[in-house]
Amino acid sequence: MSPDGASAQAVPDASDYERLLNNPRRATHTFLHWQMKGHRQPELAATTMIADPALDLDQRIERASQLLKVLDARGLIIDLESIPGDRDYTDTLSGMHTYILFPSLPEVFLVKRDTVWVFSKATVDMIPDLYRSTFSIFVDVVVDNLPEYMRNEFGGLSIWxxxxxxxxxxxxxxxxxxxxxxxxxxxxKFTQKTSTKWDNLVVKEADKPISFVIMILFYLITYTNLMLPVTANYFLRTVFEVALLGSLIWLLYGMINVLSEYLASVTAKTESTLDEQLVPLLRKTLKIFIVVIGVLFILQNKGINVTSVLAGLGIGGLAVALAARDTLANFFGSITIFADRPFRIGDWIKIGEMEGVVEEVGFRTTRVRTFYNSLVSVPNARVADSSIDNLGMRQFRRILTRLNLTYSTTPEQMEAFVEGLKAIVQANPYTRKDFFEIHFNDFGSHSLDVLFYVFLKVPSWSDELQQRHNIFLEILKMAKEVGVEFAYPTQTLHVDSFYGDKPRQIGKEIPVEKLGETAASFGPNGGKSTPGGVKLTYNGDEVDFGAKAFRR
Structure with missing residues (x-):
């Protein structure tokens, strides 16, 4: 037996990997099962950490143990039955062989590596950081140096x-x-020295809720250091999250008392008594509203469907809703727009089939100027209920295309062409340099396909089109220099040799030693790089029929 109680086992071989890691569910079971009491064989659980070849067995065992402690401490319960058992499982969003265990912790995910499923290298590398962010270093040191009798268990917990x-x-x-x-x-004491009494009321109403928030935040931040079982941690996290939201509702509830006191003092100065009667009604309405919304928010936050609750609340207002349905719908739609702010004046938006620039947002309609210069008034109820594509808020604009090369392209030419594309992206001042995907991606039915997935950081559609134009011209120039040809969807029969004739030469022969020089020449400060586009002249002047040239 090893010191931690695990039986001494040989390092798992390839057949063990295939048996233990053949699908996401089996890999997760291997990770959990072989770290449980009574089944503890950490070297088997460590097989899920082989994505990082730089780690030895002891390091992989430690990473597996740390990850399990992180999941337990955060109250993340793994439901094996919900994990797919398909060895060829594909994520529906990314289209890749990956599986994220918890949406709340997306950095922990499984990937298919060759024929087995393991935790990704990014996950394995991030485990120490997750561990340090979950547990206090001080607590970790203290626990490691506790005497042995403090580790004795009673009722499922250690004495410490x-x-x-x-x-x-x-x-x-x-x-x-x-x-x-x-x-x-x-x-x-400080607020009592001021000339107003409202700050005194704010402090009196807020002291208990704020102190409760401080206490709950302390518990919520530090409970993971107790290293309790996962079910206990799940329960504590749920209780503390509900208590935190409840204390915020408590705080708002108290602020309503302050507001009602202020309104009462204002209405007392008026001659009419109607407004004084409205203050208590407003106070009660606001309190009920805060409590109901707060409870619904807590239920929704904990994954409880509140549709039936909302339906019940809507029965009382059914008569009013039927009498002024459209007007109320548009009014509340405008409130939703002002509260959520899905767009601003001047933003380019798309709502259904309608597309244009926002000119005005009123209480009934939102006015949008289309690109054929008409003015469309869209009811706010429709705006609030529709999916709004705010094109004006894009930070980057995407270029996604596939460049099809003929099958006569040599491997050296393909490599030079791909590197040349990357050099063009690096040379253009408007491209995103930290993220792009350019790869020889597929063997098509009539071509060799290169994925060109690039983002532009430009302020307007006109600038986007201009930079697409410039980049595509650079690609044409570079393709000519490398000697590749673009394919098109045809089927052609070539008779390369007939009665001793010389075979047809396809493409352009370029010396291998010159290909690297050619690709680099399209990079920053390269001799063949013209990221601003090709410049044409006529009678010594630049030919420019763009809109900006005419505005100068």
Whole structure:
């Protein structure tokens, strides 16, 4: 037996990998099962960490242990039945052989590596950072140096965990008391010296909710250091998240009292008594509204379907809704637009088949100037219920195309062509340099396909079209220099030799030693690089029929 209680096992071989890691569910089971008490064989669990070949067995075992502790501490329960058992599983969004275990922790995911499923190299490399962000280094050091008797278990927890749990609860309560003391003794004394009384009311209403928020935040940030079982951590996280949202509702509830006091003082100065009667009604309405919305928000945040609840709430207002359905729908639609701000005046948006620039947002309609210069008034209810594509908020504009080369292209020419494309992207001042995908991507039915996936950072559509034009011209020039030909979807029968005739030469022969020089010449400061596009002249002047030239 090894010191941690695991049986001594030989390093797993290829057949073990195939057996333990043949699909996402099996790989996850291997990761969990062989780290459980009674089944502990960490070298088998470590097979899920082989994506990083630089790690030895001990390091992979440590990474697997750290990742399990992170998942347990964050209350992330793995449901094996929900994980696909297909060895060729493909993610529907990325189209790749990957599986993300938890949407709330997307950096932890499985990938298919050759014939087995393992945690990705990015996940393996990130595990130490996840571990450090989950557990305090101080607590880790203290736990590692505890005497052996402190590790004895009773009721599912170690002795040190019971002691830590007691002091953890105590510290949270002390923090709450200190917060109340500071707010009442110092901040309240300060506000009492001011000329208004409203700041005094704000402090009195806010001291208890704020102190409760401080306490819950402390518990929520530090509970992972207790290293409790995953079910306990899941329960604690749920309770603390609900308590935090509840304390914020409590704070808003108290602020309504301050608002009602202010409104009461204002209405007391008027001659009419109607507004004074409206203040209590407004206070009760706002309190009910805050509580109902807060409860619905908490339920929705915890994954509970609130549709039926909302349907029940809507029965009382059915008569009003039927009498002024369209008007109310447009009014609340305008409120939604102002609150969510999906677009601003001047943004280029697309709503369904309608596309144009926003000119005005009113209480009933939103006015959009189309690109054929007509003015369209769209009801706000339709805007609020529609999917809005805000093209004006794009940070980058995408170029996605596939360049088809003839099958006469040699491997050296293909490599030079792809490197030349990358050099063109690097040379253009408007392309995104930190992310692009340019690869020999497919063997098509009539061509060798190169994926060209690039982003432009330009302010307008006209600039986007101009830079596409410039980049495509550069590609044409570079293709000519490299000696490749673009294919088109035809079927052609070539008779290369007939009765001793010399075979037809396809493409352009370029010496191998010159291909690297050619690709580099299209990079930054390259001799053949013209990222601004080809310049044509007539009678010594540049030929430019663009819109900007006419505005000068």
């Amino acid at each position: 965990q019971y002691i830590a749990l007691f002091f953890w609860i105590l510290i949270g309560l002390v923090l709450r008391s200190i917060t109340i003391f500071l707010l009442d003794k110092y901040l309240l």
